[in-house]
Amino acid sequence: MSKPMQPKHQNRFNRTSLYKPTGEVVRHSEYPCRLNFYLRPPPVEISVEDFERFALDRLQVLKTIENATLRNKKADEFRREMDRVSSEHMRMRTGHTKEAMEDRKKDHVSHFILRLAYCRSEDLRAWFLRQECALFRYRFELESRKDKEVFLKSLDINWKVVSQEDKMNMKAELESCAIWTAKAAGIQNVKDFVENETYFEVEFEKVPDLIGRRSVLVRRGKAFVPMTEQISLVMDEFKARLSKALEATAKALPRMDEDERLKPVLLNVEKQYTGKDYGDVTNVTGKVKASEVDGLSQHFPLCMSNLHQSLRKDKHLKHGGRMQYGLFLKGIGLSVEEALVFWRKAFGNHTDDKFQKEYSYNIRHNYGLEGRRVNYAPYSCMKIIQSNQPSTGDHHGCPFRHFSAQSLEATLYKNKVGAPQVNEIVRLAKDRHYQLACTRYFEVTHPEMQSGQVGTIEHPNQYFDMSQGKLPDSDAMTTD
Amino acid sequence: MLDVQAHDEISDIMAMDAAEQNFFSDDDMTEVDRDMSKVHLNQATPDRFKTKSFPMAASNFNSKLTSMQAMENDPVILLRTFYNRFFPYKTYFNWLNYDTTPNKNFVQREFSFTLASDTYLRYNSFSDAEELRNEIERLQPVKIDIGAIYTAKPKDKKTINPKAFQPVEKELVFDIDMTDYDEIRTCCSGGDICHKCWGFMTVAIKVIHAALKEDFGFKHILWVYSGRRGVHCWVCDERARKLNNEARSAIVSYLEVVKGGAEMSRKVKLPATLHPSLTRSLDILRQYFLPLVVKDQGVFNDEKSWKKILNIIPDQAVQAKLAERWEGTDASGKSRWDDLRTELEKNEYAKRKTGDKLNLIPRDIIFQYTYPRLDDKVSTNINHLLKSPFCVHPKTQRVCVPINPDTCDQFDPFSVPTLQTLTKELESYNAANTKETDKRMADYDKTSLKEYIGTFELFVDGLLKEALERKRAEASVSMEF
Ligand code: SF4
Ligand SMILES: [Zn+2]
Numbered sequence: 007m008s009k010p011m012q013p014k015h016q017n018r019f020n021r022t023s024l025y026k027p028t029g030e031v032v033r034h035s036e037y038p039c040r041l042n043f044y045l046r047p048p049p050v051e052i053s054v055e056d057f058e059r060f061a062l063d064r065l066q067v068l069k070t071i072e073n074a075t076l077r078n079k080k081a082d083e084f085r086r087e088m089d090r091v092s093s094e095h096m097r098m099r100t101g102h103t104k105e106a107m108e109d110r111k112k113d114h115v116s117h118f119i120l121r122l123a124y125c126r127s128e129d130l131r132a133w134f135l136r137q138e139c140a141l142f143r144y145r146f147e148l149e150s151r152k153d154k155e156v157f158l159k160s161l162d163i164n165w166k167v168v169s170q171e172d173k174m175n176m177k178a179e180l181e182s183c184a185i186w187t188a189k190a191a192g193i194q195n196v197k198d199f200v201e202n203e204t205y206f207e208v209e210f211e212k213v214p215d216l217i218g219r220r221s222v223l224v225r226r227g228k229a230f231v232p233m234t235e236q237i238s239l240v241m242d243e244f245k246a247r248l249s250k251a252l253e254a255t256a257k258a259l260p261r262m263d264e265d266e267r268l269k270p271v272l273l274n275v276e277k278q279y280t281g282k283d284y285g286d287v288t289n290v291t292g293k294v295k296a297s298e299v300d301g302l303s304q305h306f307p308l309c310m311s312n313l314h315q316s317l318r319k320d321k322h323l324k325h326g327g328r329m330q331y332g333l334f335l336k337g338i339g340l341s342v343e344e345a346l347v348f349w350r351k352a353f354g355n356h357t358d359d360k361f362q363k364e365y366s367y368n369i370r371h372n373y374g375l376e377g378r379r380v381n382y383a384p385y386s387c388m389k390i391i392q393s394n395q396p397s398t399g400d401h402h403g404c405p406f407r408h409f410s411a412q413s414l415e416a417t418l419y420k421n422k423v424g425a426p427q428v429n430e431i432v433r434l435a436k437d438r439h440y441q442l443a444c445t446r447y448f449e450v451t452h453p454e455m456q457s458g459q460v461g462t463i464e465h466p467n468q469y470f471d472m473s474q475g476k477l478p479d480s481d482a483m484t485t486d
Numbered sequence: 487m488l489d490v491q492a493h494d495e496i497s498d499i500m501a502m503d504a505a506e507q508n509f510f511s512d513d514d515m516t517e518v519d520r521d522m523s524k525v526h527l528n529q530a531t532p533d534r535f536k537t538k539s540f541p542m543a544a545s546n547f548n549s550k551l552t553s554m555q556a557m558e559n560d561p562v563i564l565l566r567t568f569y570n571r572f573f574p575y576k577t578y579f580n581w582l583n584y585d586t587t588p589n590k591n592f593v594q595r596e597f598s599f600t601l602a603s604d605t606y607l608r609y610n611s612f613s614d615a616e617e618l619r620n621e622i623e624r625l626q627p628v629k630i631d632i633g634a635i636y637t638a639k640p641k642d643k644k645t646i647n648p649k650a651f652q653p654v655e656k657e658l659v660f661d662i663d664m665t666d667y668d669e670i671r672t673c674c675s676g677g678d679i680c681h682k683c684w685g686f687m688t689v690a691i692k693v694i695h696a697a698l699k700e701d702f703g704f705k706h707i708l709w710v711y712s713g714r715r716g717v718h719c720w721v722c723d724e725r726a727r728k729l730n731n732e733a734r735s736a737i738v739s740y741l742e743v744v745k746g747g748a749e750m751s752r753k754v755k756l757p758a759t760l761h762p763s764l765t766r767s768l769d770i771l772r773q774y775f776l777p778l779v780v781k782d783q784g785v786f787n788d789e790k791s792w793k794k795i796l797n798i799i800p801d802q803a804v805q806a807k808l809a810e811r812w813e814g815t816d817a818s819g820k821s822r823w824d825d826l827r828t829e830l831e832k833n834e835y836a837k838r839k840t841g842d843k844l845n846l847i848p849r850d851i852i853f854q855y856t857y858p859r860l861d862d863k864v865s866t867n868i869n870h871l872l873k874s875p876f877c878v879h880p881k882t883q884r885v886c887v888p889i890n891p892d893t894c895d896q897f898d899p900f901s902v903p904t905l906q907t908l909t910k911e912l913e914s915y916n917a918a919n920t921k922e923t924d925k926r927m928a929d930y931d932k933t934s935l936k937e938y939i940g941t942f943e944l945f946v947d948g949l950l951k952e953a954l955e956r957k958r959a960e961a962s963v964s965m966e967f
Contacts, residue, residue: 179762186757210702211729214736220761224740227703227725363604396747398666398859403747413749 037110039157040098041145043244044121044251048114057119063095064116068137075140080437088144098145123272125256135249142244146237154236163243168205168230176223180205180230183223191234204233213238294339296348302338305473307444307466308405308417309390310334316401321355326394326402328365330385332372337384337467342373386465387441406431406440406447423450448472562602562626564905565878568885569623571929572908573876574939579615581722581946582632585953588614591655596633596640598871599625608633609640628880631871635727655728658704658721658737659872661864662690665715669748670855672783672791677881679715679899685778687717688894690858693767694719695891697741701763702726706952708945709889711902713879717889718872722949735866743767743857751797754853758846768849771856776820779855786819795826798851800842804829826851875942878905887938888945903934 036049052060070091074084092098096113099106117138124134146154173180180200188199210229216222216238223230231239294302303314313331317323323331328349335345349369350361367376374381387404396403405414411432418428427450434443444463449455452473463469583592597618598608607625612618622630634653638646664683668675673682691709698704698721706722729737743764746753756764785791792812796805808829812822827848835844864870877886883904889897903911915932916924924932930939 182759182762182765185759210736211733214732217733218736218739220740220763223762224701225703226700394863395745397745397861398669398748400747405749408747408749410746410750410752412751 037107037114038160039149039153040100040106040110041142041149041153041157042110042114042117043161043247044114044117045247047118048111052115056115060112060116061119061123063112064120066095067091067141068120068134071137071140071144072133085144119272121252121255122259125252125259131249131252131256135245135252138248139241139245143237143241146240158240161243163239165206165208165231165239168207173200173205176225176230179223179225183221183230184232186221187232187234206231206233206236206239208239212242215241294335294344296340296344296351299335299340299348302470305470307463307469308421308447309403310466310470312405312417313401317352321353324400324402326396326400328368329372330390330402332369333382333384334466334470336372336382338470342370342375345369345373384465384467387444387463390466391440404440404444406435406443411436418447421451423447444469559906561880561883561905564883564909565626565628566623567909568878568905569626571912572885572933572935573619573622574930574942575615575619577939577943577946578876579618580950581942584722584724584949586950591635594637594639595635596871597874598631598633599627600629600631601625602628609643611640628878630874630877632874633871634868653868656868658726658729658734659865659870660694660719660721661712661716661861661872662687662694662719662858663712663716663861666859666861669794670779670783670785672785672788677715681898681900682782684899685774685782686856686858688897689770689774689778689856691717691719691889691891691894692770693858694741694860696766696770697763700766701740702737706945706949707891708875708942709891709894710875711884711887711889711897711899712873713877713884713886714882718875718886720872720875729868731866731868734868735862738860738862738865741858742860742862743853744859751794752800752850752854754850754857756846756850756853758843767857768852771852775852775856776823779852780819780823783855784819785855786822789813792822795851795855798854799830799844799847801835801844804835804844885935885938887935888941890941901934903938908933908935 067088070087074087079087096109096116098109098113120134124130149157177200181196184196184200184203188194188196191199193199207228207230210217210224210227213222213229213231213235216231216235217224217229222232222235299314303311306314310331313323313327316327317331332345332349335348340348346366346369349365350358353361353365356365370376372382390402391404391407394402396408405417409417414435415428415432418431423431427446431443431446431450434440434446441463448463448469455472579592580586582595583589585591593611593613595611596608597610597612598606599610599622600606610621612621633640634656636643637652637654638650640651643651664671664679664686665676667683667686671683671686673680695707695709698707698719704721704723704726708720708722710718710720712718740763743756744753760768779785785795789812793809796808799805799808808826811825817825830844830847832845864872873886875886875888878884879886883906884899884902885904885908887902911933912929919932930936
């Protein structure tokens with residue numbers, strides 16, 4: 007194993023611009039830190055076997071991240087999951103041993119392979135960027151203060167340090183922003199914390215997450231970021247650079263596709279990213295009639311039965327509700343003709359003319375018959391929970407996420423859930439395990455299904471299918 | 487009522503959907519419309535306008551009116567007069583161009599027009615003020631929306647590779663709409679407003695304006711009456727125009743305090759120590775809470791609305807206790823508010839270990855009932871279109887005039903000029919003043935539109951001055967080399 011990267015002759019590929027065909031052996035100085043911003047392509051050649059193995063290993067890690075986020079794992083649970091999957095698939099040993107260098111090289115190479123595989127569309131890029139950022143963040147937090155410093159120095163980023171005098175001039179304001187930060191850093195006295203902490207002064211655009219959470223002081227366009235929150239600054243850099251790099255790779259890709267050995271591997275890797283696809287609506291079955299929706303609504307998850315009831319009550323739904331519910335109905339098999347009938351009847355208060363003018367375009371649009379003719383997919387739980395928060399008068403969203411505890415409780419009782427289960431479900435929702443709460447609700451209301459058969463609810467249409475006794479297609483759920 | 491409400495929602499949706507579609511790529515539908523409308527317009531049939539009249543105007547028609555009077559009240563003719571004589575094209579151009587000679591800010595800017603026939607034309611762009619003027623006068627749009635600045639001229643969109651046609655800059659905008667206050671308003675609902683609820687908009691302007699200036703350091707902020715039931719805000723600093731969507735979302739969530747849908751009674755939950763920005767906001771809210779919420783809105787007066795407030799308290803025993811004290815009495819709103827505060831600020835609740843700290847609830851109630859409610863979709867996406875200032879609202883016929891934030895307490899939406907009042911004012915001015923100098927005056931200077939255009943000109947002057955200074959600075963730098 008002294009020259010582990012010696013290429014096998016016939017499997018060698020050397021036409022991509024990312025891999026210099028120099029056959030260079032890894033030098034130790036190549037990777038002084040475990041952390042990597044992946045600014046340069048890896049200086050090695052690699053066999054097609056390794057190529058695929060590295061890629062799949064990294065993919066396991068990224069998928070674990072996605073899963074953990076999906077399940078709203080708490081920080082320590084998340085770390086435990088990550089420790090486990092890293093030790094299985096992507097060890098990152100400390101020190102400067104040969105093994106440590108091998109780890110870092112694999113990390114480096116696998117990142118670049120996935121970059122190739124995941125740069126092909128906006129969606130894939132966004133997915134990859136999200137998981138890679140989380141992975142970097144997890145690793146950054148593992149490092150000692152000293153290692154972080156070494157790494158940051160190598161990046162050569164300039165952050166302006168706030169002078170002691172300036173700091174004292176806005177002491178009171180800094181203190182009222184630092185309550186949580188200080189607590190998280192294990193310091194009870196906020197005054198002490200502010201006095202001893204180093205603050206950076208940066209343009210507010212650099213730390214959107216801290217601004218959005220209102221956890222830093224912002225004054226006249228400058229954000230004052232405590233050293234403890236440095237991770238936000240680092241993440242901003244990481245994200246900005248990676249996102250630019252992904253776009254650049256996407257532009258360069260056509261050239262790489264010519265490589266016949268590379269292509270199938272990349273496609274295989276890319277395909278791994280989704281399981282059964284409830285977002286695939288290329289064949290809307292059209293089996294369901296508008297008049298059957300009321301009857302079927304007993305199989306709807308709470309988010310959809312809530313929309314259904316509001317629609318019946320108000321004879322109207324606002325835009326967010328129409329989108330979420332309309333696409334779901336499409337997913338259960340309402341054809342566009344039936345959808346038009348359904349909504350026309352539901353909006354009983356509107357004149358025909360008004361309906362034609364104002365709503366039918368939208369409905370046809372959802373079915374890809376208008377506008378840019380994209381066959382829109384029903385929303386997943388993730389999307390419902392995370393994007394487009396309902397505001398006044400809106401009924402869309404996920405009840406486990408967007409109802410107050412009281413309303414959720416009342417809804418559950420109304421749906422004949424027993425008191426102990428209601429408490430259990432409300433507690434899950436409170437702990438931000440929204441989809442688990444929904445899964446539990448499913449189990450409680452479907453006692454005929456053996457528990458354990460029910461995977462986590464990830465999509466309202468999955469809930470609907472399962473409620474009708476269709477088990478998720480087991481082939482599609484497994485990834486080899 | 488229902489009709490009106492739905493209509494407004496629709497126009498919002500149209501803009502949003504269009505933005506969504508555009509976010510990805512082409513919107514065939516609009517393109518088709520655009521072409522069709524060209525056919526119509528080239529035939530130049532004024533008849534098209536006659537067949538379509540606004541609901542408001544229809545009710546104004548009265549068979550006894552003489553034909554002259556009918557002409558005066560015909561919204562089509564009034565709108566034409568407005569575009570011919572009142573619309574401040576030059577200042578408007580200088581604003582969106584951020585300079586006096588045409589550059590990409592203006593030339594690559596999207597304008598969209600809604601015509602009286604409901605046709606919606608997207609992706610228009612113009613080379614200068616004159617071209618914009620000609621097109622507006624020709625189309626007589628009932629609504630003008632302003633979109634982003636793109637990497638190329640929007641009118642050439644069809645012929646360019648979609649990858650080469652991307653939105654790059656736009657003002658940071660906010661939309662505050664009175665319908666979002668329906669659950670706390672007691673006087674009106676939906677599209678209606680009155681003097682009792684307009685105060686919500688005044689507070690909103692003050693709070694948001696202060697945050698944009700003091701926290702984010704923005705200097706060029708334009709507030710505009712939306713013509714009916716809300717206000718728009720345009721942050722025009724170069725830095726604001728260059729924000730990416732992520733930074734826009736961050737600002738919105740920094741500003742957002744009231745959260746939660748119809749099924750959530752407590753919509754504000756803030757930590758004991760407030761962020762300095764919210765401390766400043768609270769000072770503003772406190773000035774308005776009593777006169778606006780307790781007195782004008784009377785939210786503690788009838789049982790239905792005070793029950794809503796009690797529901798916010800996360801302790802049912804305390805809720806019941808207060809309800810019992812209030813039921814059937816005719817105590818004043820102020821005394822109930824005082825009662826609620828005294829009860830919740832009792833030591834026993836502040837000290838207790840489990841459950842929420844009730845002593846903070848009165849503060850959060852002030853936030854929930856006074857703090858501005860933003861329509862975040864408008865602000866977070868650079869693609870989103872927003873109705874232009876100096877449009878005329880088709881329902882109220884009122885002009886979307888700028889509001890001076892320093893004197894927004896005095897702003898009265900019901901005294902904003904309408905198409906009818908403007909035309910009348912102009913006529914009576916011309917009848918009374920016949921000197922040569924009067925003839926040379928701009929028409930809007932003869933009407934009550936003058937002060938609003940004055941506010942606008944002052945605002946644009948600030949922008950131009952800054953542009954000039956920047957050019958000088960650049961010139962002096964290049965001289966040094
Ligand atoms: S978890 Fe998903 S399916 Fe269940 S209610 Fe929420 S959004 Fe609907
Ligand atoms: Zn009112």
